[in-house]
Every structure is written in C-alpha cells, then in structure tokens.
Amino acid sequence: MPLPTELLQLLDALPEPRIVVDTAYRILAANAAYRREFGQDPSVIGQTCYQVSHHFDRPCDQCGESCPRQQAWESGCPSRVIHCHHTPRGEEFVEVELFPLRDAGGNTTLFVETMRFLGGKCLPTPVLGMVGRSPSFLQMLELLERAGPSNTPILLLGESGTGKELAAQALHQLSPRRDRPFVPVDCSGLPETLFESELFGHEKGAFTGATQRKTGLAEVADGGTLFLDEIGDLPLTQQVKLLRLLETGTYRRVGGVETLRSDFRLVAATHRDLRCMVEEGTFRRDLYYRISAFPVRLPPLRERREDLPLLVAHLLERLAPQRSVRLSAAAMSRLREHDFPGNVRELRNLLERALLLADGELIEPWHLTGFADSPSGGRAHTADDEIVPLAELERRYLHRALERLGGDKKALATRLGISERTLYRKLR
Numbered sequence: 001m002p003l004p005t006e007l008l009q010l011l012d013a014l015p016e017p018r019i020v021v022d023t024a025y026r027i028l029a030a031n032a033a034y035r036r037e038f039g040q041d042p043s044v045i046g047q048t049c050y051q052v053s054h055h056f057d058r059p060c061d062q063c064g065e066s067c068p069r070q071q072a073w074e075s076g077c078p079s080r081v082i083h084c085h086h087t088p089r090g091e092e093f094v095e096v097e098l099f100p101l102r103d104a105g106g107n108t109t110l111f112v113e114t115m116r117f118l119g120g121k122c123l124p125t126p127v128l129g130m131v132g133r134s135p136s137f138l139q140m141l142e143l144l145e146r147a148g149p150s151n152t153p154i155l156l157l158g159e160s161g162t163g164k165e166l167a168a169q170a171l172h173q174l175s176p177r178r179d180r181p182f183v184p185v186d187c188s189g190l191p192e193t194l195f196e197s198e199l200f201g202h203e204k205g206a207f208t209g210a211t212q213r214k215t216g217l218a219e220v221a222d223g224g225t226l227f228l229d230e231i232g233d234l235p236l237t238q239q240v241k242l243l244r245l246l247e248t249g250t251y252r253r254v255g256g257v258e259t260l261r262s263d264f265r266l267v268a269a270t271h272r273d274l275r276c277m278v279e280e281g282t283f284r285r286d287l288y289y290r291i292s293a294f295p296v297r298l299p300p301l302r303e304r305r306e307d308l309p310l311l312v313a314h315l316l317e318r319l320a321p322q323r324s325v326r327l328s329a330a331a332m333s334r335l336r337e338h339d340f341p342g343n344v345r346e347l348r349n350l351l352e353r354a355l356l357l358a359d360g361e362l363i364e365p366w367h368l369t370g371f372a373d374s375p376s377g378g379r380a381h382t383a384d385d386e387i388v389p390l391a392e393l394e395r396r397y398l399h400r401a402l403e404r405l406g407g408d409k410k411a412l413a414t415r416l417g418i419s420e421r422t423l424y425r426k427l428r
C-alpha cells in the first residue's frame with residue numbers, strides 16, 4: 001500500500017529515526033533520520049521489523065521479548081519498550097515507541113515506530129551503570145527510565161544483591177535532581193535512637209555524647225534523592241516518624257524545637273514482602289501507601305541466566321582490568337546450574353575468589369568455590385527426579401568433588417583411582 005506523500009514528508013522532517021510498519025510487521029517506510037542512523041544499504045523497505053532489528057525469523061514476542069507492536073495492536077494505544085537492536089555499530093540499547101494509526105473505520109492498520117538510542121552497546125557496557133539484556137532486565141530498565149524524571153516515590157523490590165542500590169542511583173541520574181546529593185540511608189543497620197539522629201540530625205547536648213550539632217541525612221538530601229534501603233527492617237516506632245517526614249516534608253532535629261523542611265525525592269528498597277507485613281501489622285499501612293506509588297521489581301539472577309555471560313565479562317573487567325581473564329565453557333555452564341541466592345553480589349564474590357585461584361587467563365570450574373546454598377536446594381545438585389545423561393551427571397559430580405578439595409586435581413584423581421589426564425578429560 002503506497003503511503004501518502006504528506007506522511008512521508010512529515011516523517012522526514014522529524015529528528016528521531018522512525019519507520020512505518022503494517023499489521024504484518026512489514027516496513028513500509030523509513031524516514032531520513034533512520035536512513036542516516038541505520039544506513040540505506042540494503043534497503044529495509046519490505047522487510048519485517050523483527051528481521052531488521054533483531055535478526056529474528058519470528059516476531060519478538062514469540063522469541064521471549066516484549067513486542068510493542070503487539071501491545072499497541074491489542075490496546076490501540078501507544079506502547080514503549082527498551083530493546084537491544086542491531087545497528088551498523090553493533091547491538092545497541094534503543095527505546096522503541098509504537099504509535100498505532102487508524103483508518104477511517106477505526107481499525108489499526110499502520111504503526112509509526114520511533115527509536116531513541118539510550119547509549120551503551122548491548123555488550124558488557126552498562127546502561128545507567130547496570131548490565132543485562134534479558135527481557136526481564138529490560139522491562140525493569142524501562143520502568144526506571146519512565147519513572148526517573150518524575151518526582152514520584154519509587155519502591156524497589158528485590159532479593160539481596162539484585163542491584164537495588166544501583167537502580168536507586170540510576171533513578172537519581174535520570175532525574176532533574178542529578179546534580180544534587182544522592183543520600184543512601186540503611187534502615188536495617190542502625191539502632192532505633194541512632195536512626196533518628198542520623199536521619200534528622202541532633203542539637204548539641206541533645207543526649208550524652210552529643211557534643212556538636214549534627215546535620216541529618218534528610219537535610220543533606222535537600223534538593224536531591226533520599227534512598228531508604230531495607231525500609232522493611234524499620235521498627236514501627238521509627239516508621240511513624242518517617243511517615244511524618246514524608247507527609248509534611250518537615251522534621252525536627254533530635255533535641256531541637258525548630259521545624260525544618262527538606263525537599264527530596266524518595267526512593268525506598270526492600271527484600272521483604274511489605275504487603276504481607278502490613279497484614280501482619282509489622283509495617284504501617286499508611287507508610288506503605290506513601291512509599292509504594294510506583295513499585296519496580298528487580299529480577300533475581302536465576303530468572304535472567306542469559307545475562308550471565310555479559311555480567312561475568314563486565315565484572316571480570318572491573319575486578320581485574322589489567323588481566324584478560326575469561327571463563328572456560330565448563331565454568332560458564334557450572335554458573336548456569338547455580339541458583340544464585342546472593343544474586344549479582346554472589347557472582348561478583350565468586351569471580352573475585354576465582355581470580356585469586358586461577359594463575360592463567362582461564363577460569364575453570366574448580367576455581368569457582370564457595371557457592372551460596374540455595375534455599376530450594378538449587379539446580380547445581382541433581383534433584384532425585386531429574387533425569388540427566390550419565391556423562392553430565394559424572395561431570396557435575398566431578399566438579400563438586402573438585403570444589404570440595406579446593407581445586408586439587410591431583411588429590412581428586414588419587415581419591416577416584418584414575419589418572420590426572422583421565423580426570424582432566426572427564427571434567428571438560
């Protein structure tokens with residue numbers, strides 16, 4: 001179907017790369033900005049958007065990605081997602097927005113797709129300091145992108161080590177407050193009285209040992225972001241004081257009479273189920289509603305195992321920039337078997353230890369020691385009802401045995417009654 005010339009001219013005048021796709025995902029037009037960014041050779045006209053952007057042979061939603069075309073088609077409303085797209089520069093993070101166009105009968109017949117580059121290749125280079133490209137990671141990133149520039153309080157939910165603090169920093173960076181302070185407060189580490197004086201500050205002589213007036217973190221965060229980490233660990237008596245600060249934006253220093261005001265953006269985080277705590281009466285309902293306007297869940301590593309190679313490359317680069325160390329295929333598959341109850345932090349610690357144990361440039365499975373126990377028993381240990389090929393079972397057993405012997409292959413070969421060479425072969 002030829003598109004009206006006026007529409008093509010309008011698209012050409014717009015600064016961001018845009019294409020027009022039909023209901024069969026076929027690209028009907030590409031504007032001047034698109035042709036500049038993505039090149040014209042070979043022409044994309046007539047190809048499908050999933051072929052061009054993802055090199056898929058099926059629509060994204062059939063390949064585990066969220067498809068904005070599908071969402072816009074179903075809802076009739078614009079739809080926005082973050083994807084990794086192939087570009088002439090390699091794969092890059094792109095925010096994709098689909099705008100459905102209706103015909104005179106009200107049926108959606110075309111979509112205008114707008115692309116905005118977020119910067120950062122879909123390699124180990126972090127976007128907003130965070131590494132990943134799995135669908136669940138990109139969905140989370142998209143929520144941060146949307147919420148970042150606003151003033152809405154954000155509640156980050158996720159297990160320990162999933163990157164909640166990194167996400168809070170990303171929100172700060174995305175906000176107009178980025179040049180003002182980012183102030184983290186750990187609600188779990190402090191005794192009740194100390195929490196209050198940390199958050200609100202105290203006057204000189206307010207209590208024994210208060211020899212100086214102290215500025216509270218709420219005051220430091222004025223104009224910036226206050227990040228309340230592990231908010232679910234805050235005792236009820238402190239919750240009420242925090243609520244007052246959040247509702248009125250005012251507080252008093254401990255021992256002070258003056259009412260002070262602070263204007264901060266609130267980001268809170270917890271690994272706990274706050275709704276459940278509200279039902280149990282251990283977390284105030286009013287505080288919960290105050291902080292949970294926009295919850296964002298950080299996916300645990302076991303739900304995004306496809307991000308492991310990227311994360312490993314990123315962490316190795318950070319931990320040992322002067323060495324070019326990588327993981328053997330067997331070591332990577334050992335990682336894939338693990339559930340990572342400690343998430344990215346556990347992965348980082350494992351790699352840090354492995355770097356000390358490996359002399360060469362290759363990390364082998366026996367250098368990966370100290371896996372945290374998984375509450376569910378994990379996948380590393382073959383469940384009784386799991387049927388796996390014998391060779392795989394043997395390989396898993398040997399890796400675990402080697403771990404227990406601290407990577408001493410000679411000792412393991414002796415204990416097994418086989419030669420070291422045979423052991424080496426079986427471990428591969």
Ligand SMILES: Nc1ncnc2c1ncn2[C@@H]1O[C@H](COP(=O)(O)OP(=O)(O)OP(=O)(O)O)[C@@H](O)[C@H]1O
Nearest residue numbers: 129130131132159160161162163164165166344345
């Ligand atoms: N997506 C990611 N990309 C790169 N590094 C990450 C990512 N997620 C987490 N990390 C790293 O993992 C470690 C733990 O992250 P962080 O402290 O943000 O987790 P957390 O959820 O706040 O943990 P906790 O709840 O225990 O405080 C940090 O070293 C962080 O840099």
